[in-house]
Amino acid sequence: MESVTFEDIAIVSCGTMSLELNFLQDEGFLNAAEIIYTTPGLHQDILELERQLVSRIAKAREKHDKVIIVYGGKFCYVNVDEPTRLMETIIDEQGSGIGRIGATHCMDMLVSEQDRQKIAAEVAGGEPVWWMTPGWVKYRSKVFKGWDKAVANENFPRHTGGAIVLDGTGYMDKMMAENPEEFLDYGDWMGIPLIPYTITLDRFKTLLADEAVKLAG
Template identity: 50%
Template sequence: MAALSFKDYAIVACGTLIPELNYLKDNGFLDAKIIYTAPGLHQVPEELEKQLQKQLEAAKKLAKKIIVVYGGKYCYINIRDPLRTIDKVIDEMREEGFYISRTDVENCVDMLADGEQRDAIADGQKVWFCTAGWLKYRDQVFKGWDKANANENFPQYTGGGILLDPIGFFDEYALEHVEEILDFSDWASIPLEGRAVGLERLKKVLISAMAEEDRPADG
C-alpha cells in the first residue's frame, strides 16, 4: 500500500488552526497545499462565507480534491438565515470533476479532542476549551468584545480555561508572551492553562475527510 499522502489535495482552513496545521505540514504529515481564511470569522458569517467561497475558488486552481477544515455546528451560524449552513455554502461551490469534503467535527476544539476526551479532561468541572489560535489571534477572534462581553460569557466556566495543545505551543508562548496570557485571564476573569493532547485526533479527522480511495485501509 502506498504511503499516506495529501499531495493531491488543497486544504481550505480556518486561520484559527494555522499553528496546528502548519506544524503537521512542517513535520511531513500534511503534504497538501493549504489556504486559510482569517481567524475568528465565526462571529461574522457573511464575511466567513465570502472568504470561504473565494478560497475554494483558489483551491480549485491548485487541486481537484479539496478538504474544508471547518466545523459544522458552531463555526458558521447565520442568524439572518438559520437554515443556511456551512455545508450549503460548500455545496454551492461543488462542480463536476472536483472532490470537496468537510471535516466531520463541531468546531476547532473538537478537531483536537472529541467530546469524550474533553469530558475526561474537564473531570466534572465546567471548562472553557480553546486552541492555540484563540490565544495567538485573540484580537481577531474576540474582535468587538469588551469587558462586558467577557463578563457575560466566561465566569460561568468555574473550572477555568484549558487550551488544548498538541504541539507544545502554550509553554513556548508563555516564555515570550506571559503578559498576554495574564491579561487574557484578567479580562476573562478565569485562569487559562495549557493541556497537552496528542495529534492523533486531528490526523484522524483529516484522513477521514479524504476521498475513500486515498484513505489507508484502517483509516
C-alpha cells in the same frame, strides 16, 4: 494512516487552525499541495465567513480538483436569518471533489467530546469549562474582535472550571516561557484561569486522513 498522501489536495482552513496545520507540515505528515486560510474568528461574522470561504475554495479549485475544508459544521457557521443554510449547504454549492473535516468545531477537531468531558473532570472537577485552541490565544484580537471587558465579564466567569487550551503544538509552553506577562494578561481579561493542556494531534491527523481517503475513492 501513515500511507495517506495529501499531495494532490488543497486545504482551505480557518486561520485559527494554522498552528496545528503548520505543525503537521513540519512534522512531515501533511504534504498538502496548498493550504489557504480564511481570517481567524469569522464565526462572529458569518457573511464574511461565507464570502471568504467561497473565494478561497474557488482559488484552490483553480489548480486542484480535491479540497479539504477545515471548518466545523455545527458551530462555526450559524445563520440566524436563514437557519436551514448550513456549512454543508455552502460547501455543496461549490461542486464535487470537496470534503469537510468531520468535527463540530476546532476543539472537536483536536479532542472528541467524550475525551473533553474526561479532561474537564480531571482538570476542573467537572465544572463548566471554556474550551480553546492555541489559535484562540494567538489570534485573540480577531477571535474576540469587538469584545471589551464588559462583554468578557458576561461570557467567561460562568465557566468556573477555567479556560482549557487544548495544545498539541507546544505554543502555550513557549508563550509562558517567553511572554509570561501576556499569558497572565489574557487570564486577567477573561476573569478565569487560563489552563494549557497538552494533547497529541492524533485525532486531527485521523480526521484529515479520513477525508483524503474519501476524496481519493
